[in-house]
Amino acid sequence: MTDTLKIASWNINSVRFRIGIVEQFLKNEAPDILCLQETKTVDETFPADAFRQLGYVHQVLNGQRMHHGVAIVSRVPIAEDDRLDWQANGEARHVGVRLGNGLRLENVYVPAGGDIPDRDLNPKFGQKLDFVERMTRWSEGLDVPTLLVGDFNIAPLECDVWSHKQLLDVVSHTPIEVEALGRLQAAHGWIDLGRRFVPPPMRLYTWWSYRAKDWAASDRGRRLDHMWASPAVAEAAVAHRVYEDSRGWLKPSDHIPLLTEFRL
Structure with missing residues (x-):
């Protein structure tokens, strides 16, 4: 049997409030790193x-009160490398x-x-675009095998959203964001593992708004x-999964976990 390394990613939307479903996921799927x-x-x-x-037992934290915050927890040894302020x-x-x-x-x-996809009317939108641009500059200088994971807050493909036409003017799917993400991907030749294993035009979602009365029925x-x-690194990937059922767990995040398995 081939040894593999399983790496998961999840926007948990408050780890303390949702620790129960995090534990459930870890017990069910046993990723090596989350x-x-x-x-x-x-x-x-x-x-x-x-x-x-x-x-x-291996934990690298970069927390912040009430907002933001990222963490990596692992069953295999990890060494902290960097904390980049792309914002x-x-x-x-x-x-x-x-x-x-x-x-x-x-x-x-x-x-x-x-909410407004205009840099002049909405400074937060400009900050997002600048964030992605800083990531792009960083990607250009990478010279080691790298896996980049997380909540990018951009759905780039038409089949990455429930309605391409209705979301063209909605932040996360606007052409300017999609173009910025495309430049980021090209800067290092990044391979999108989700779409490598679930090729377009197949449906693939990771987020559903809390506003929907029945997220599964509306499926937006x-x-x-x-x-x-x-x-x-992509060549070593042997499986990629999204855990859509977790969106219906008790006290769910509005995001679901992703997991990729790599051949060692």
Whole structure:
């Protein structure tokens, strides 16, 4: 049997409030590493013991009170590598680690960008575009095998949203965001693992709004969460899954976890 490494990513929308479903996911799927976004807690109140009890003794945290926050918890040794301020304002939106096999794992939470897709009318939208541009410049200089995961807050393809036509003017699917993400992907030759395993035009969503009375019935989803790999890393990927049923768990996040399995 081939040895594999399983890496998961999940915008949990408050890790303390939703620790129950995090534990459920870890017990069911047993990833080796879990990258979390929007943890919404400072490092001192991160539920570290709950993860340790399940074997995730290696933890790298970059927390922030009430908003943002990212973390990587692991059953295999990891070493903290970087905390990049792509927002250029001190927000806790990134943490990176290196694994013993030389893989660089970067966990990012891209800003949502507000409601109006106009840099002049909505500074948050400009900040989002600038964030992606800084990631693009960083990607150009990468020279080691890297896996970039997280909540990108952009659904790039027409089949990544429930209605391409109705969402063209909605932040997360506007042409300017899609073009920015395309430049980011080209800057390092990133391979979109989600669409490698679930090719277009197949439906693939990772987020459903809390506003829907019945998220599953309306199914107005978007693919905001991604796993991108350097070409050599992508070649080692043997499976990719999204856990859509978790959107219906008790006290769910509006995002669902993704998991990619790699051949060692």
